[in-house]
Amino acid sequence: SESQPFFGLRQSGIVTPQQAAMMLVSFDVLAADKNDLVRLFKLLTDRIAFLTTGGKAPLVTNPQLPPMDSGILGDDIYPDNLTITVSVGASLFDERFGLQAHKPLKLQRMTRFPNDALDASLCHGDLLLQICANTNDTAIHALRDIIKHSPDLLSVRWRREGFISDHAARSKGKETPINLLGFKDGTANPDTADASLMDNILWVSKEQGEPAWALNGSYQAARIIQFHVEFWDRTPLGEQQTIFGRVKHSGAPLGMENEHDVPDYVSDPEGKVIPLDAHIRLANPRTAETQSNLMLRRGYSYSLGVSKSGQLEMGLLFVCYQHDLEKGFLTVQKRLDGEALEEYIKPIGGGYFFVLPGVVDAQHYLAQGLL
Numbered sequence: 001s002e003s004q005p006f007f008g009l010r011q012s013g014i015v016t017p018q019q020a021a022m023m024l025v026s027f028d029v030l031a032a033d034k035n036d037l038v039r040l041f042k043l044l045t046d047r048i049a050f051l052t053t054g055g056k057a058p059l060v061t062n063p064q065l066p067p068m069d070s071g072i073l074g075d076d077i078y079p080d081n082l083t084i085t086v087s088v089g090a091s092l093f094d095e096r097f098g099l100q101a102h103k104p105l106k107l108q109r110m111t112r113f114p115n116d117a118l119d120a121s122l123c124h125g126d127l128l129l130q131i132c133a134n135t136n137d138t139a140i141h142a143l144r145d146i147i148k149h150s151p152d153l154l155s156v157r158w159r160r161e162g163f164i165s166d167h168a169a170r171s172k173g174k175e176t177p178i179n180l181l182g183f184k185d186g187t188a189n190p191d192t193a194d195a196s197l198m199d200n201i202l203w204v205s206k207e208q209g210e211p212a213w214a215l216n217g218s219y220q221a222a223r224i225i226q227f228h229v230e231f232w233d234r235t236p237l238g239e240q241q242t243i244f245g246r247v248k249h250s251g252a253p254l255g256m257e258n259e260h261d262v263p264d265y266v267s268d269p270e271g272k273v274i275p276l277d278a279h280i281r282l283a284n285p286r287t288a289e290t291q292s293n294l295m296l297r298r299g300y301s302y303s304l305g306v307s308k309s310g311q312l313e314m315g316l317l318f319v320c321y322q323h324d325l326e327k328g329f330l331t332v333q334k335r336l337d338g339e340a341l342e343e344y345i346k347p348i349g350g351g352y353f354f355v356l357p358g359v360v361d362a363q364h365y366l367a368q369g370l371l
């Protein structure tokens with residue numbers, strides 16, 4: 001069974017090719033003090049190291065005791081390409097644990113953008129787990145394992161499951177997943193195989209003046225974005241395409257042939273080919289100044305039930321990573337404010353988090369440098 005490394009300078013689950021299943025789980029930390037917090041991060045380290053490696057499910061045959069493992073994967077726990085990426089919210093750095101002085105400089109509580117309709121029960125959190133795997137069962141098993149081991153340390157705040165097509169997941173990043181508006185989503189992402197590009201865009205580095213412990217971490221923006229799919233499905237193809245600035249079937253920029261052709265905005269200053277307010281043009285105008293606003297997106301679709309008013313509850317779990325939250329997500333989202341796409345979408349939740357640096361080996365634990 002495929003596995004992803006847990007130990008390393010940086011956490012897995014970011015440059016890792018997107019697995020088919022993902023879950024975002026936000027927690028309130030119940031730890032009473034800093035010693036308790038150390039216990040929490042050691043425990044998370046142990047559980048994630050085990051779950052991502054796999055092995056025999058521990059057996060308890062005494063009927064008086066709860067089974068050690070939920071049992072939902074059977075006796076053998078396969079790694080199944082599992083990654084569990086741990087990040088922390090600004091609220092972890094409040095007075096409870098005395099960590100105020102160690103907060104990453106750009107970490108902040110998410111505030112509302114003009115088109116948002118944020119549901120307080122779907123926002124923020126002290127700690128976020130992004131759990132990805134080949135299958136949903138593996139993600140659910142991992143979550144149940146972590147919750148079972150941390151009753152006095154964590155309480156779930158909100159949770160969402162997402163998916164991309166098996167076809168896209170099996171291609172290991174070669175095929176771009178298609179979102180629930182029917183457009184390829186992730187095409188223009190920076191190349192995750194280019195380590196120096198990732199150093200520039202993703203990972204916190206020495207020059208940024210961040211606390212030393214934060215080196216090799218990354219800022220994460222998570223947004224739960226509801227789609228009005230019934231309305232979208234009645235929108236003419238031409239309009240759908242000018243909203244994004246891309247051809248629906250091929251994913252090519254308007255006026256071009258192939259998905260990975262690069263739009264040329266210099267020779268289209270008035271937006272005759274790709275409108276000035278098209279999503280891709282606002283998100284990345286491709287000028288020298290906007291190079292510092294690049295990010296890595298790693299979104300997943302979600303599909304729940306039906307709203308009280310009878311509408312399908314479907315959308316996007318938008319997740320992006322960057323070494324500077326303000327230059328990345330916040331700047332890009334401000335440029336997108338008022339975009340034509342807004343009529344069809346409604347951001348309802350999420351938050352900003354800081355992905356902890358990786359755990360280099362079994363002698364270390366998550367957040368050790370911070371604590």
Ligand code: HEM
Nearest residue numbers: 183184185186187188189225244280283284329332333345
């Ligand atoms: C590009 C969809 C929200 C940033 C794209 C593309 C699609 C898309 C279809 C073109 C293909 C690609 O390059 O991936 C959506 C949908 C959204 C959404 C359906 C929400 C409902 C956002 C948000 C941000 C964002 C919230 C950041 C604040 C970008 C960026 C690009 C992009 C940076 C690449 C532009 C380029 O480099 O040419 N998006 N997106 N998107 N989107 Fe979004």
